[in-house]
Amino acid sequence: MTTGNSHPQTDIRRVEAEAREWFMLRGERSLDADEQSAYDTWMQQVHNRSAYQRLEQIDRSLAALAAGEEGARLRQRGGLDGFIEKLRGLFGNLGGAGPATGVAFACTLMLAVGLVYLAPAPQAPVAQAYVSELAQQRTVTLEDGSFVTLGGDSAIEAEFNGERRNVRLLRGQAFFEVTKDPARPFFVNAAGAEIRVVGTRFDVHAGSPLNPSVKVTVEEGIVDVASEASATAATPKVRLVAGQQVRVTEQQMSRVHTVDASRVASWRQGKFSYRDAPLSEVVADANRYRKNRIVIGTRELENLRVTTAFNADQADTLVAMLEQSLPVRVFKEPDGRVVIWPGTVED
Known part of the structure; x- marks a missing residue:
């Protein structure tokens, strides 16, 4: 073709x-x-x-x-x-x-x-899978005309029917530009979080094994966010508007934070910025843009708060930046893997 x-x-x-x-x-x-x-x-x-x-x-x-x-x-x-x-x-x-x-x-x-x-009965819709490679950004068009931009090493599954549009963020990060269709709401599910929209622009970060909270940030429109445990929670969902962000786990949601709406998903331009973020989140993002993985050596460092910024093409130099600004030591192993240890570790 x-x-x-x-x-x-x-x-x-x-x-x-x-x-x-x-x-x-x-x-x-x-x-x-x-x-x-x-x-x-x-x-x-x-x-x-x-x-x-x-x-x-x-x-x-x-x-x-x-x-x-x-x-x-x-x-x-x-x-x-x-x-x-x-x-x-x-x-x-x-x-x-x-x-x-x-x-x-x-x-x-x-x-x-x-x-x-002539089939005995209508068949159930088949989920469509979309994957991006390491350090690759990829924009795909869903069957309803919506666009999804996948960050590095990310994956989604989309399954639409006559009543609703369903997307699962399996890993990584994705920015959604949803075509309006009031008759068929658009749902995104990711690691304990459910996001419901009709037509809007928003970013979803699926988290990582070390930092499993899902981060939802809205650039334009209105987004409803709920956790899987929301059925028994006092507040079943949170409504976000442009310039707002929330973190979700299977059990709870954080308070709503205000962010710069013009800088939502700046990773699409290859720019990563963090303010008081856990080290585990920064490392997980960097690992989706570099060949040799960064590993956090001890659990006590996973929630170390980090304020930093780097470009996607600087992911390989991030570890040096962290060593200069945090109480940590960085060790490069023979296979290329980098391990971060507390700064008090002996040589």
């Missing part, structure tokens, strides 16, 4: 053929890293995106029919004959589709009929 248009005059048949290939491939399985990169590049072209969105429109229409009484009737013997007439009406409502596009999309529609209508 190509990743864009090679001629000023758009080849409609080729664009629609590529759209069908991507549509069917994404329906069969999750894309690997190279395929996802090619798909993201392909979707940046307006003609490509328009063709793909028409397929999604058709798919949603078929799914809605299949879920209702009409779908049940179509599964019965002879029901498919009446449905052919409905297809003709659906072609007429797509808008902008000429004779060539009508023929091309007919193939996809008939395939969808076989998969959706």
